[in-house]
Amino acid sequence: MWTYHIRDDVEFHKGFGQMTVEDVVFSHRQVADSDKHARSANAKEMYFAENGSQTTPDDFTWVVDTGVPFSEIPMLELMGTPRAVGAWVVSKKQWDQEGEEEANFNTAATGPWEIDEAETGSFWRMKAVENHWRKTPAFAELIFMEIPEESARIAGFKTGNLDTFVMALDTISEVETVKGAVLMQVPNAVQAGLNFYGQLYVPARDGGGESWPAYNPDNPWVSPDSDITSPEWATARTVRLAMSLAIDRQAIVDNLLLGFGRPITLKDWMGFEDRLPSPEETWPYDPDRAKALLAEAGFPDGFTVTLTPAIRGAPSEVEACEAVAQYWDAIGINVNFQNVPYGTYRPTAVARTYEGMSCHNVGARLAPIQGMASFLNSGNFSWGSEHPITEDLIPRAQKSVLTADRIAREDEIAKFYIEEVFGETGLYVVDNVWPVGPKIAPWGDFVKQGDLRQINGFEYITPR
Structure with a gap:
């Protein structure tokens, strides 16, 4: 038996209201029914087992009987973020009102950054969420750019247009030529x-x-x-x-x-x-x-x-x-x-x-x-x-x-x-090694060990 106690102070972006147990169950159901998610079989067997049960005694409690015992590892795997196999909680109301395509592209999520504008394969512009329940970012805006060529990423970093980027290790010598730049190393990434x-x-x-x-x-x-x-x-x-x-x-x-x-x-x-x-x-x-x-x-x-x-x-x-x-x-x-x-x-x-x-x-x-x-x-x-x-x-x-x-x-x-x-x-x-430009401070103490092929913890970045 697993009992999930859900925070009552989490708001979805874009005005879709408070996150409740309805959204949590809906999001896990999406994983369990997926024909693509790598852990859909686990989610179905744990949360929606034929010989198990689930109840929602109130708006912020989910009680799951898995039917048979389960180790905490597959359970925690679906809860952990950032992780490619995590069960991300999304707004059921947005899905019902705007449809799957819009909800997938312009997602009403719950993190400290809200999607403001995006162009597939080009960029994602995010705006900071004020008074966020976890951490309000120090910067008003965060821009992700899709730049396939390493040489172009290096050029952007050298000119100050990029504060950090996913870097090939043989680029370290180039980064070290940038005045004020430092390297942030995350072991066992x-x-x-x-x-x-x-x-x-x-x-x-x-x-x-x-x-x-x-x-x-x-x-x-x-x-x-x-x-x-x-x-x-x-x-x-x-x-x-x-x-x-x-x-x-x-x-x-x-x-x-x-x-x-x-x-x-x-x-x-x-x-x-x-x-x-x-x-x-x-x-x-x-x-x-x-x-x-x-x-x-x-x-x-x-x-x-x-x-x-x-x-x-x-x-x-x-x-x-x-x-x-x-x-x-x-x-x-x-x-x-x-x-x-x-x-x-x-x-x-x-x-x-x-x-x-x-x-x-x-x-x-x-x-x-x-x-x-x-x-x-x-x-x-x-x-x-x-x-x-x-x-x-x-x-x-x-x-x-x-x-x-x-x-x-x-x-x-x-x-x-x-x-x-x-x-x-x-x-x-x-180990992953990321370049940190002269305008921002390293935030290695706040990087989450999950999926470290990409950078995370952006809400903890502060000005140098």
Whole structure:
């Protein structure tokens, strides 16, 4: 049983009145019914379970009976902001009066900045909300600009037209030439991993027993047999191991991340790495052994694979993925490097039609189990790997009320991922470094650990 007590002093922008439990339930229902939100299955199972219940005894209280116990981690994940998988609370009244399209574009939200004017792909102009319940900004106006070219962002910063921007790490030397500019470093901002798609050993959801479209055992890293003791599984595992050992993670950290990071054994485990064997022990860089393993698996001349960076604004995400492609090329694997917008790649992950590999950057996790929902058959967004073993272990971890039980299940899942080289391997953790112009003061103490591919905490920025 979960009881949510909602603040009674929160007003929606644009005159849509006080936020009440009706808006909170409506917003969570939108997530649960979504065919795109990465945690819709979790939201439906937790808040709107068939064997559960929910009541709203007053305008500011929501009582949810999940029917079965749930760990606090998937619950808190939906509540946390800024987070890509958060359940953002929006105005039901705006949705009913103005329709979905207007509510999505000109949203009546509850934050310290209100949308004033916007042009898709160009800019968003925000105005400060006076006497905001959390923090009234020190500036009257905030403007976000969409500037794809790094050179143009640097020019804007040098001329004083930009106070800060999402920066590539190799731009640091340029920023340091700006008088009065400083760098704001946020440690443990992003973690990157490599996903092996097509390992879909569970029948497609609502597919009448048929496999997902991306399940193709002709791909060398995919087994035609889900039995982890079978020779076929062992061969596919050998291929995945070779591909992981071919990558020099430390060189990526040193050369592309300029030392602002470290290798990691598994994505989703940033901050919990002491529970895992080290990346140097698990995935030692060994191209000669990688070549030998490919030959042992029957691919002495390599094979062809598609590799796609999930482009979402993390430091050096494309360059690091290109480095992975070069490491694979060095052991004889022909890489089709697919550099496409995230909006092009993501639908293929949701539909389970993508058969290649992806380099994916994610933010900090409340616990490792948080990111594992995307390895479940029930999830919308998919990391491209599902197995009967993880279909058993992951829900058990999600529903572990006792912390010790959840940790034990998480460690069991990690052991399976590492021993079977299943689903993903870790690449690196990277700190985010943002430039701060001479007119504003750093606000690092107010940056929220959530989704740190982008800057947040703008309401706490003050004049220098």
